[in-house]
Amino acid sequence: MTELFAAVDLGGTTITCALGTAGGEIVARQTFAAETYRGPDSVLERIAECVAGLGKPVALGIGVPGLVDIPNGTTLFLPNLPTQWRNIPVAAWLKGRLGCSVSIMNDARVATLGELVFGAGRGVGTMLFFTLGTGIGGGVVIDGHLRLGPLGAAGELGHQTVVSDGPLCGCGNQGCLEAVASAPALIAEGVRAMRAGLAPHLNELTGGDASLISPRTMADSNDKAIRQAVERVGRYLGIGVSNLVSALAPDLVVFGGGMSGLGERLLAPVRAEVQKRVRMMPTDHLRIEISAMGEDAGIYGGIALAKGQEKWTTATNR
Amino acid sequence: MTELFAAVDLGGTTITCALGTAGGEIVARQTFAAETYRGPDSVLERIAECVAGLGKPVALGIGVPGLVDIPNGTTLFLPNLPTQWRNIPVAAWLKGRLGCSVSIMNDARVATLGELVFGAGRGVGTMLFFTLGTGIGGGVVIDGHLRLGPLGAAGELGHQTVVSDGPLCGCGNQGCLEAVASAPALIAEGVRAMRAGLAPHLNELTGGDASLISPRTMADSNDKAIRQAVERVGRYLGIGVSNLVSALAPDLVVFGGGMSGLGERLLAPVRAEVQKRVRMMPTDHLRIEISAMGEDAGIYGGIALAKGQEKWTTATNR
Numbered sequence: 001m002t003e004l005f006a007a008v009d010l011g012g013t014t015i016t017c018a019l020g021t022a023g024g025e026i027v028a029r030q031t032f033a034a035e036t037y038r039g040p041d042s043v044l045e046r047i048a049e050c051v052a053g054l055g056k057p058v059a060l061g062i063g064v065p066g067l068v069d070i071p072n073g074t075t076l077f078l079p080n081l082p083t084q085w086r087n088i089p090v091a092a093w094l095k096g097r098l099g100c101s102v103s104i105m106n107d108a109r110v111a112t113l114g115e116l117v118f119g120a121g122r123g124v125g126t127m128l129f130f131t132l133g134t135g136i137g138g139g140v141v142i143d144g145h146l147r148l149g150p151l152g153a154a155g156e157l158g159h160q161t162v163v164s165d166g167p168l169c170g171c172g173n174q175g176c177l178e179a180v181a182s183a184p185a186l187i188a189e190g191v192r193a194m195r196a197g198l199a200p201h202l203n204e205l206t207g208g209d210a211s212l213i214s215p216r217t218m219a220d221s222n223d224k225a226i227r228q229a230v231e232r233v234g235r236y237l238g239i240g241v242s243n244l245v246s247a248l249a250p251d252l253v254v255f256g257g258g259m260s261g262l263g264e265r266l267l268a269p270v271r272a273e274v275q276k277r278v279r280m281m282p283t284d285h286l287r288i289e290i291s292a293m294g295e296d297a298g299i300y301g302g303i304a305l306a307k308g309q310e311k312w313t314t315a316t317n318r
Numbered sequence: 319m320t321e322l323f324a325a326v327d328l329g330g331t332t333i334t335c336a337l338g339t340a341g342g343e344i345v346a347r348q349t350f351a352a353e354t355y356r357g358p359d360s361v362l363e364r365i366a367e368c369v370a371g372l373g374k375p376v377a378l379g380i381g382v383p384g385l386v387d388i389p390n391g392t393t394l395f396l397p398n399l400p401t402q403w404r405n406i407p408v409a410a411w412l413k414g415r416l417g418c419s420v421s422i423m424n425d426a427r428v429a430t431l432g433e434l435v436f437g438a439g440r441g442v443g444t445m446l447f448f449t450l451g452t453g454i455g456g457g458v459v460i461d462g463h464l465r466l467g468p469l470g471a472a473g474e475l476g477h478q479t480v481v482s483d484g485p486l487c488g489c490g491n492q493g494c495l496e497a498v499a500s501a502p503a504l505i506a507e508g509v510r511a512m513r514a515g516l517a518p519h520l521n522e523l524t525g526g527d528a529s530l531i532s533p534r535t536m537a538d539s540n541d542k543a544i545r546q547a548v549e550r551v552g553r554y555l556g557i558g559v560s561n562l563v564s565a566l567a568p569d570l571v572v573f574g575g576g577m578s579g580l581g582e583r584l585l586a587p588v589r590a591e592v593q594k595r596v597r598m599m600p601t602d603h604l605r606i607e608i609s610a611m612g613e614d615a616g617i618y619g620g621i622a623l624a625k626g627q628e629k630w631t632t633a634t635n636r
Binding site: 067126138140142147149151153156159162163164169171172173174239242246248249276277279280282285 | 444460465468472477481482557566567568596603632
């Protein structure tokens with residue numbers, strides 16, 4: 001019988017559980033509302049039930065939105081979840097219920113691991129991964145190894161400052177990439193443009209309902225103001241990419257997450273900015289791509305994490 | 319007899335040659351005017367004569383300001399030297415004259431190697447090194463290994479964008495850290511302040527001679543305008559440091575080069591900026607220091623390079 005590994009992607013809005021093979025084939029999956037306000041016990045209970053309902057895994061990997069103590073398998077600081085989620089022994093809890101080993105890691109690092117082990121990062125030496133959504137997470141792979149750093153906190157590529165006196169970010173800093181280039185930042189531009197009468201096509205696509213404005217509807221709009229807003233987000237991303245290219249000279253930059261559906265409209269300004277700003281080294285070998293995994297990198301990464309991270313990561317807590 | 323290794327630091331203004339032991343003790347050194355306009359043959363001849371005059375090394379490491387083909391030992395693009403310096407087989411030339419093996423690398427990466435092998439980086443896992451002078455160079459050490467990247471071009475920490483529409487940088491980009499925080503950028507502020515009558519103490523220290531304004535005289539000045547200029551440079555450096563801390567979670571950040579003589583007046587705003595901007599991870603373990611090597615990191619790095627870089631670097635040309 002084929003060994004199966006479980007992956008859990010615990011988000012602020014939804015939780016996805018999946019089972020997959022060692023080769024990264026997903027054989028079962030289920031998504032449900034996170035309702036994290038119900039508290040860790042209730043949520044972990046539902047995760048355990050969901051996984052058990054899918055099958056019997058030999059190991060489980062779970063990604064959570066924040067800082068974790070990787071060796072001990074406990075949460076530390078999850079900024080977008082209620083405070084009762086701090087210091088929860090998630091790995092021990094799920095292991096006790098499911099009877100298999102459980103590994104925990106920051107969700108963006110898990111997604112990077114998915115891209116590295118099963119996606120565009122296979123066989124690549126050095127890679128930057130950005131996950132673009134409500135926040136902007138990331139991960140850095142150096143010579144085939146995901147850099148974790150103390151508490152697995154390395155790779156916060158969305159919290160680079162790109163506008164030194166820019167808008168306040170959720171993290172407390174000003175002008176982070178996340179503050180100016182995440183989905184909420186882009187959508188806010190769409191809402192303003194539509195209300196100002198500058199986006200008649202977007203108005204038509206959404207029936208004038210601002211709550212229907214999303215990166216997807218904005219990608220479909222041919223309004224000049226909306227095209228410019230997407231381009232501006234791409235340029236900010238391009239600044240962040242350029243800074244890290246100058247420091248690390250990666251082979252590959254990959255964008256995943258919900259906003260990556262903007263596709264070429266996002267990549268074109270990113271590439272233009274890199275060409276403009278990275279002048280101290282050749283960049284003709286550098287590939288900048290959209291992830292083929294869409295929003296599933298976290299699930300693939302969970303499978304990789306369940307299989308064992310040792311081969312793919314550098315030492316943690318140092 | 320103790321084996322001796324030779325180090326050469328080839329700068330735009332001066333060239334320093336030195337001999338040192340495997341343990342990093344410098345036993346002889348000499349500095350002379352670079353006069354690179356005389357062309358590679360003349361300059362390499364003087365380097366060979368200088369080194370031979372100091373003693374008989376078993377190997378030589380040379381740092382040059384630009385991109386090099388490390389495995390082949392040739393220069394590629396040295397932006398601050400005359401164009402006749404392109405594609406010069408420096409390693410083969412010097413090997414032919416001195417009869418010892420010769421290794422070549424970008425000067426800022428050599429300085430990083432010096433700090434890693436003989437300086438503050440000993441035993442440290444992950445380190446950022448900035449060399450602050452006419453330009454801002456750097457190097458990234460990940461888990462004890464200097465990252466080189468293709469052509470040894472990784473580590474261009476001075477060419478991060480910190481002001482997206484800022485002043486033109488020598489590299490062609492706008493708003494690089496180097497464009498707003500290098501010695502010339504700081505000195506230009508000092509000159510403006512003095513001429514505007516806002517720096518009476520600096521005026522006294524230099525006798526009103528703008529050509530005597532340097533990071534050192536500015537460090538000694540107690541004019542408010544000058545203190546603010548130094549602080550502004552420190553804040554820009556702090557933005558650059560913060561961005562890389564968020565991405566890589568290093569253990570140590572070291573500033574070397576001529577401007578590092580600004581000491582605490584530079585470090586204080588750097589640390590304040592890091593505290594303000596790095597919010598997604600604990601930074602209490604992070605050390606931010608001035609190099610004890612002053613401007614000699616390149617010499618120590620040359621010794622380390624001569625000894626053999628394999629133990630200390632990641633694969634190149636990939």
